[in-house]
Amino acid sequence: MATITVRNLDEQTKQAIRERAARNGHSMEEEARLLLGAGALADNPERVLTSIVNMAEPEATVENYAPGSQHYFPARGKTVLLIICGGIAAYKSLDLIRRLKERDVEVNVVMTRAAGEFITPLSAGALSHSKVFTDLFDRQDEHDIGHIRLAREADLIVVAPATANMIAKISHGFADDLASAILLASKNQILLAPAMNPAMWNNPATRRNVEALLKDGVQFIGPETGEMAERSEAGRGRMTEPMDIVGEIGRLLDDRPKPLAGLSVVLTAGPTHEPIDPVRYIANRSSGKQGYAIADALAAAGAEVNLVSGPVELARPAGINFFQVESARQMHQAVKNCLPVDIAVMVAAVADWRVANSADEKIKKKPGSTGPVPLKLTENPDILKFIGHHEQRPKLVIGFAAETRDVIKNAKAKLKRKGADWILANDVSPETGIMGGDSNTIKLLSSSGVDEWPNLAKDQVARRLVDKIIAYFDSEIISV
Ligand code: C5P
Numbered sequence: 395m396a397t398i399t400v401r402n403l404d405e406q407t408k409q410a411i412r413e414r415a416a417r418n419g420h421s422m423e424e425e426a427r428l429l430l431g432a433g434a435l436a437d438n439p440e441r442v443l444t445s446i447v448n449m450a451e452p453e454a455t456v457e458n459y460a461p462g463s464q465h466y467f468p469a470r471g472k473t474v475l476l477i478i479c480g481g482i483a484a485y486k487s488l489d490l491i492r493r494l495k496e497r498d499v500e501v502n503v504v505m506t507r508a509a510g511e512f513i514t515p516l517s518a519g520a521l522s523h524s525k526v527f528t529d530l531f532d533r534q535d536e537h538d539i540g541h542i543r544l545a546r547e548a549d550l551i552v553v554a555p556a557t558a559n560m561i562a563k564i565s566h567g568f569a570d571d572l573a574s575a576i577l578l579a580s581k582n583q584i585l586l587a588p589a590m591n592p593a594m595w596n597n598p599a600t601r602r603n604v605e606a607l608l609k610d611g612v613q614f615i616g617p618e619t620g621e622m623a624e625r626s627e628a629g630r631g632r633m634t635e636p637m638d639i640v641g642e643i644g645r646l647l648d649d650r651p652k653p654l655a656g657l658s659v660v661l662t663a664g665p666t667h668e669p670i671d672p673v674r675y676i677a678n679r680s681s682g683k684q685g686y687a688i689a690d691a692l693a694a695a696g697a698e699v700n701l702v703s704g705p706v707e708l709a710r711p712a713g714i715n716f717f718q719v720e721s722a723r724q725m726h727q728a729v730k731n732c733l734p735v736d737i738a739v740m741v742a743a744v745a746d747w748r749v750a751n752s753a754d755e756k757i758k759k760k761p762g763s764t765g766p767v768p769l770k771l772t773e774n775p776d777i778l779k780f781i782g783h784h785e786q787r788p789k790l791v792i793g794f795a796a797e798t799r800d801v802i803k804n805a806k807a808k809l810k811r812k813g814a815d816w817i818l819a820n821d822v823s824p825e826t827g828i829m830g831g832d833s834n835t836i837k838l839l840s841s842s843g844v845d846e847w848p849n850l851a852k853d854q855v856a857r858r859l860v861d862k863i864i865a866y867f868d869s870e871i872i873s874v
Pocket of ligand 1 (some may be wrong): 569648662722741742743744745746774776779780792794795808
């Protein structure tokens with residue numbers, strides 16, 4: 395990892411990091427590292443950090459999130475019922491309350507008995523400016539408001555952290571405490587932010603419960619991959635950071651008109667796996683994060699999204715049609731099945747070649763043989779090119795170009811060759827940290843030239859692209 399010299403940052407950036415670090419209880423160095431994420435691998439982490447901090451949150455005043463402001467928060471004025479379960483991540487829920495209040499969201503809080511082992515109702519109440527309901531049965535509370543009313547009055551119920559135990563209870567319809575009774579009585583949208591040990595998250599019982607809840611339309615955010623609170627434990631199980639949960643709440647409660655309603659999209663994401671034999675395959679480092687973020691943003695704008703995904707470690711986005719594939723040929727077929735559509739966004743890192751002579755049985759080492767088994771490769775179908783020249787070509791065809799050098803030159807050639815309207819080119823050389831990382835630096839090429847975007851988080855890239863798509867279809871309508 396490159397080193398960051400805080401001394402080299404300008405005063406404004408230093409001050410912004412100092413304030414964020416103090417708010418989040420981190421050292422400045424920790425805060426800078428967290429902010430940078432994969433960007434720390436960039437050539438000039440100080441520059442990346444400066445751009446992240448300067449486009450980060452505005453000052454936390456309710457006015458900053460008001461209608462008409464650049465940072466308008468779509469859940470402003472809505473009511474969120476926050477259920478806090480017992481887990482070390484419960485402390486982050488206090489920050490979540492604060493962030494929502496800053497954005498003028500009414501927050502009612504319910505704490506499970508176990509949550510009380512980690513944080514107090516007093517601190518949650520002080521931040522939410524309202525009474526905190528706990529699992530201790532209180533005749534007065536039940537008389538005054540009642541768990542059914544608590545459930546009904548909320549525009550959204552958020553469970554953060556959602557423990558494995560609570561997930562199991564909801565998926566089976568238990569109602570043996572206030573929190574689970576509310577969840578069972580609720581007809582509202584539910585958003586779960588799980589937090590647990592990776593072994594618990596990966597346990598087949600939790601997998602089954604999550605799968606069942608997804609089918610029931612329950613929304614999930616996270617968990618994220620990283621270090622656990624327990625020493626030397628790492629994996630998928632960390633609760634998503636409060637600001638990301640705030641973003642998701644905004645998206646879920648956004649009832650503004652959907653500018654892409656009525657338009658359909660086919661979108662590819664992730665890598666492809668090309669079998670060598672039944673147990674081995676050729677793959678690449680694509681995480682699928684960028685494609686999934688675009689799928690989410692398109693769905694939030696009201697488009698009907700068909701996501702054709704290669705194998706990735708990401709939660710299946712809610713509210714879209716999902717097609718799981720492994721190989722390029724399967725991806726090609728799935729994309730064909732989705733036609734006709736209005737928009738194609740080909741984000742997948744499709745393997746250019748597959749093994750021509752892939753074996754039906756596991757290939758064994760031959761006793762006495764010296765060299766490896768030769769693999770004969772053959773070209774895969776180019777899905778973007780296929781779509782770009784199809785008789786049912788979508789109105790807007792968008793591709794990506796992952797390059798390690800001559801980014802613009804190569805992307806220009808690709809635009810033409812593949813019949814795309816736009817190509818989003820990015821430099822994926824290992825030092826950029828883009829492959830598998832959380833941010834991206836895009837150059838958007840179209841017939842009208844090159845638009846260079848700053849280094850942005852992948853979900854911001856997604857939103858910016860969707861804004862462009864919206865503008866494209868707006869101008870289409872005008873020109874008719
Ligand atoms: O040729 P290259 O792989 O660099 O092109 C990248 C673009 O083409 C991406 O949009 C990718 O999803 C798409 N592509 C495809 N099918 C392939 C190879 C690439 O759809 N076989």
